[in-house]
Amino acid sequence: MTSDPSPAHVVIVGGGFAGLWAARALARVPVRITLLDRGNHHLFQPLLYQVATAGLSSPDIAAPLRHILRRQKNVTVLMGEAVAVDSAQKIVRLADGGTLGYDFLLLASGATHAYFGHDGWVAHAPGLKTLDDALLIRRRILSAFERAEASDDDAERKALLTFAIVGGGPTGVELAGTLGEIARHTLKHEFRRIDPQHARVLLLEAGPRVLSSFPESLSEKARLQLERLGVEVRTGSAVTNIDAGSVTLGDERIATHTVLWAAGVAASPLARSLGVPLDRAGRVPVEPDLSVPGQPRIFVAGDLATLQRENGKPVPGVAPAAKQMGNHVAAAIRARIAGRATKPFHYRDWGNLATIGRRAAIVDLGKLRFSGFLAWSFWLVAHIFFLIGFRNRVVVLLDWAVAYWTHQRNARIIVGRND
Incomplete structure (x- = not known):
């Protein structure tokens, strides 16, 4: 046997x-x-x-x-x-x-x-794929405000309070919109020598519009919602260089110490x-x-x-x-x-959604398209539902509820050393 x-x-x-x-x-x-x-x-x-x-x-x-x-x-x-x-x-x-x-x-x-062959940009413009990336970006963003508060040089302060996000896809839009909220609401009244509301947030997209995977009407609504948050949306703006103190668009050099990569x-x-x-x-x-x-x-x-x-x-x-x-x-x-034959894969498209900021999002469900508060609520429920683990859902829901009513972001702890 x-x-x-x-x-x-x-x-x-x-x-x-x-x-x-x-x-x-x-x-x-x-x-x-x-x-x-x-x-x-x-x-x-x-x-x-x-x-x-x-x-x-x-x-x-x-x-x-x-x-x-x-x-x-x-x-x-x-x-x-x-x-x-x-x-x-x-x-x-x-x-x-x-x-x-x-x-x-x-x-x-x-x-x-992907930096399209410009590997030298990696150190100056971190992307967002892992938790390590997220903590690095958080450190750079929060440290920029701290360094601006300590600086006595107006030009240096201006560069520190300029944030450039390269790439107008969902990640770039989400980062830009949230940075606008942080500068204008979260950090309000917390500094004495600078006004965070004067921070400049730029979203740089080489193509003709942001969120190009969405219908053009929703893309335009997203742009308008970003601008209401104080974000400067620059389309048709291909980045030609990034270094430790600036980002360059063609012949235009913009002084900034914080460039975030969301382009590829x-x-x-x-x-x-x-x-x-x-x-x-x-x-x-x-x-x-x-x-x-x-x-x-x-x-x-x-x-x-x-x-x-x-x-x-x-x-x-x-x-x-x-x-x-x-x-x-x-x-x-x-x-x-x-020993059976395999079947071909068929993707079932449930729709496309992106958030821009507090009470601002767009949703594309095919024949049904909407934006604003309703879209933001839909986005929130969808993301809570798909989170793994009961604890994660409860904690995120509570954090978002507090943030909604107070504009506060409770994870503003800087850990590690600046690069």
Whole structure:
């Protein structure tokens, strides 16, 4: 009598939306899962800007992966970094020299910042993808006000109180709008030598309008709402240089000590080791079932994958799409184990929404489009609903309620040294 074969080993690289949702969807499947991530937590990235702007603290939008998956006995969580995939030997190579063998592999390691070949800008214009990024940005923003209060030089003060955000997508708009609120409301009456309300917030977008993924009518409403918050919206303004004391737009040099990058992303470099053609952003053009061309046991999901929808548009790099991809990969793995054909992935578009500031947002649900307070309320409820963990929902809801009535942001603690 022969013993049953050992269960298939599923390695998932990345504990974001795609990776975590895939792992959960495999909970009742007789497989052995290893979830590998560089950090020990799942991060609710849509609210990361709230940590960067002192509205929320880190534990409010993150939860330990081990805690989330503690009751799922077929999952082992490892903290480590994958650096390459050897598909011939069916192993994932790790940064510490170790390896992980797999029967099925899901790469969901996300994206990083793209500076379009200007790597020298990285030190002067941090992007926002991780909690470390958020804490760095928070430190730079709050320290700029502190340094301005201590300075006796008018030109230096003006530069310190000038904040430039590069990129008019959702992250850039959220950062700009919140910075406008901080300067005009949160810090009011707290300084003696400067008036935070005189801070200058610029949103710099190279394209013709902000939030280009939204209909033009909503994009225009977003611009107007930003301007009501005191944000200077500069479209058609391509950045040509960033250094320690300025940002340059063509021939115009703007003195500033705080530049934030929200202009572009590039896929995780892990994709390069697959030996398949990548798109310009380094993403993997996947098969309809999200597998890698020619490698049916390797799947790619989330920001690392690119796939055209039936309407010719790509699946967007947003949280709902990543969750749906994770669930689909789990279904595909179940099908492969059972010897069934896999089905193509179909993205269900629930709509698009972005917040600009307090009581200001836009929502695009296809035929239904709205903005202002109603859109902001819709955005708030949606984000509370999708947060992981009861504690996170309660804490965020309470913090937002306090902020709504008082304009205060309770996470304004500067930690670490200025860079």
